[in-house]
Amino acid sequence: MTEKRPQKSAPERALWAQLDALEMGSGWDEEDILKPQILVEDVFGDSHPGSVHLNKLTEQVKYGIFEKGGFPAQYHATDICDGCAQGHAGMNMILASREAICDMVEVHASVLPWDGMVLSSSCDKSIPAHLKAAARMDIPTIFVPGGSMRPGPNMTTSLVAGDISLREKREGEISREEVMDYKLTGCPSVGACTFLGTASTMQCMSEALGLALPGSALCPATMRDILGFARKAGRQIMKLVEMGITPSKILTKEAFENAIIVHSAIGGSTNAAIHLPSIARELGIRITPELFDEINHKIPHIGNIHPSGDHLTESFWFAGGIPMVQKLLKPWLHLDVMTVTGKTLGENLEDIERDGFFRRYIGYLHNYGLKREDVIFTPETAKETGSVAILRGNIAPDGAILKYSACAEEMREHTGPARVFNCEEDAYSAVVKKQIRPGDIIIIRYEGPRGSGMPEMLMTTEAIVCDKDLNGSVSLVTDGRFSGATRGAAIGHVSPEAASGGPLAFVHEGDILSYSVKNRTLNLVGADGKTFSPEEGAKLLEERRKQEKIVPRPPRKGLYRRYTESALSAMEGAGY
Numbered sequence: 001m002t003e004k005r006p007q008k009s010a011p012e013r014a015l016w017a018q019l020d021a022l023e024m025g026s027g028w029d030e031e032d033i034l035k036p037q038i039l040v041e042d043v044f045g046d047s048h049p050g051s052v053h054l055n056k057l058t059e060q061v062k063y064g065i066f067e068k069g070g071f072p073a074q075y076h077a078t079d080i081c082d083g084c085a086q087g088h089a090g091m092n093m094i095l096a097s098r099e100a101i102c103d104m105v106e107v108h109a110s111v112l113p114w115d116g117m118v119l120s121s122s123c124d125k126s127i128p129a130h131l132k133a134a135a136r137m138d139i140p141t142i143f144v145p146g147g148s149m150r151p152g153p154n155m156t157t158s159l160v161a162g163d164i165s166l167r168e169k170r171e172g173e174i175s176r177e178e179v180m181d182y183k184l185t186g187c188p189s190v191g192a193c194t195f196l197g198t199a200s201t202m203q204c205m206s207e208a209l210g211l212a213l214p215g216s217a218l219c220p221a222t223m224r225d226i227l228g229f230a231r232k233a234g235r236q237i238m239k240l241v242e243m244g245i246t247p248s249k250i251l252t253k254e255a256f257e258n259a260i261i262v263h264s265a266i267g268g269s270t271n272a273a274i275h276l277p278s279i280a281r282e283l284g285i286r287i288t289p290e291l292f293d294e295i296n297h298k299i300p301h302i303g304n305i306h307p308s309g310d311h312l313t314e315s316f317w318f319a320g321g322i323p324m325v326q327k328l329l330k331p332w333l334h335l336d337v338m339t340v341t342g343k344t345l346g347e348n349l350e351d352i353e354r355d356g357f358f359r360r361y362i363g364y365l366h367n368y369g370l371k372r373e374d375v376i377f378t379p380e381t382a383k384e385t386g387s388v389a390i391l392r393g394n395i396a397p398d399g400a401i402l403k404y405s406a407c408a409e410e411m412r413e414h415t416g417p418a419r420v421f422n423c424e425e426d427a428y429s430a431v432v433k434k435q436i437r438p439g440d441i442i443i444i445r446y447e448g449p450r451g452s453g454m455p456e457m458l459m460t461t462e463a464i465v466c467d468k469d470l471n472g473s474v475s476l477v478t479d480g481r482f483s484g485a486t487r488g489a490a491i492g493h494v495s496p497e498a499a500s501g502g503p504l505a506f507v508h509e510g511d512i513l514s515y516s517v518k519n520r521t522l523n524l525v526g527a528d529g530k531t532f533s534p535e536e537g538a539k540l541l542e543e544r545r546k547q548e549k550i551v552p553r554p555p556r557k558g559l560y561r562r563y564t565e566s567a568l569s570a571m572e573g574a575g576y
Contacts, residue, residue, distance in 0.1 A: 009037060041117065049189065049191060064231045116238070118142050157194050278575040389401070389520055400494040402491045413516045440474050443504065446497075494522075495570055
């Protein structure tokens with residue numbers, strides 16, 4: 001291959017002969033050290049199904065790089081899984097792991113001047129970590145999504161765990177055999193869990209931003225096609241190196257707007273409202289909560305995908321995936337943005353249709369007795385507009401978020417008594433012990449970024465929706481975050497958080513709270529048997545703030561201490 005650009009590391013090689021000697025001691029030869037050098041980084045490891053197969057993808061990436069005359073060097077920084085951390089202190093480290101993985105990619109990418117970089121991951125925090133690192137390093141980069149897990153029995157997902165775990169804790173409600181049957185079938189293959197949780201959402205966001213190849217997000221992880229996407233990424237990174245296309249030329253404000261439009265349309269995880277601003281921040285771009293709300297007021301919700309809809313991510317990919325969503329949303333999208341193909345989004349959509357992508361996989365969807373329009377509605381047949389709402393009020397002056405597409409219509413507006421807990425464990429225990437009443441609004445505070453690292457509240461939200469006496473009548477409000485799989489009236493990211501002295505810290509047991517998706521409000525509207533206006537509620541909360549103290553946080557150490565002492569607000573991306 002004739003190089004159109006000089007090898008970036010050539011000056012460093014001339015400085016110190018040991019650099020080449022060390023690489024040659026690792027298996028390179030005298031020709032390899034002169035080729036364009038590509039960092040291939042994944043989160044491969046035995047940590048969970050979303051990562052255990054990634055070495056097979058990056059192997060294909062390496063083949064593609066070799067084919068086009070480059071030389072790949074493989075690095076790993078294994079990620080961790082929210083599902084493995086449910087219900088114990090490990091969950092407090094999950095969001096902090098995003099920063100740790102991003103920092104490790106920065107370390108690896110800074111050790112010498114790489115000509116390009118390919119990153120691969122599947123799941124909740126590793127994908128945004130990789131996208132943050134791509135933005136931070138700003139060398140030619142392609143992201144390779146790790147794809148979707150197979151469906152469980154009867155088209156179920158791993159989140160059957162919510163019901164299983166609740167009944168396990170209530171005497172006589174479940175058999176040992178039912179528990180074991182779930183454990184043997186809940187995660188039937190490698191890949192990201194097959195609902196539109198944060199893992200699947202962030203795969204979609206990587207493609208919607210233009211950093212992943214068209215059609216690659218949520219490709220079934222057990223099909224040959226995902227290996228083809230990985231091989232193509234290896235070839236394509238060499239073209240990006242030649243063209244000098246870096247993430248800063250792709251991740252523009254318009255690209256982030258495109259991603260939020262797609263997010264609104266598919267009913268993506270609320271965690272994207274943390275991750276997208278944090279990725280943008282690496283490039284000096286500010287993504288505000290108002291932008292999410294503005295977009296969700298006008299974009300049709302066309303993705304009929306669990307938990308906001310009926311079908312699983314594998315079926316979504318068979319139906320055309322992100323390219324089909326983008327095709328249907330053309331009137332709203334910036335079609336002239338650059339992508340990792342070296343072409344614009346508009347050109348990509350023309351190419352993928354010409355290639356037969358939309359035709360080729362539809363037969364797999366027919367295997368399930370489904371049509372494309374069952375899984376991806378047209379804008380004209382969409383049943384609602386948008387999927388998430390930013391709420392504000394005296395409880396959340398800086399904002400809070402609710403995914404109303406996964407919330408029953410009758411619970412999108414509610415007024416009820418506050419049941420206050422200073423950690424999720426206590427709230428979950430109250431649900432299990434049947435201490436929560438229909439109509440209650442559960443408050444879980446001190447779970448924000450500064451409070452405890454911003455864990456997700458999935459155990460509690462699943463316990464609520466799996467309890468026939470509470471489902472459809474109990475809301476949850478927290479400064480923590482939620483799983484992308486969360487269902488029901490779940491309001492998170494309340495800012496400022498309690499640990500920073502936000503109003504949520506001064507809500508009392510029995511106070512009356514009220515929220516409205518339509519009006520985008522969240523307020524304290526009653527106390528001590530009296531009801532009052534939101535303005536009066538704000539005054540009461542301010543009086544309490546002057547008289548009461550926030551609950552002190554226990555001592556921390558290491559990464560956990562660094563993160564919780566310096567993390568930004570959830571509304572600013574919760575990075576540091």
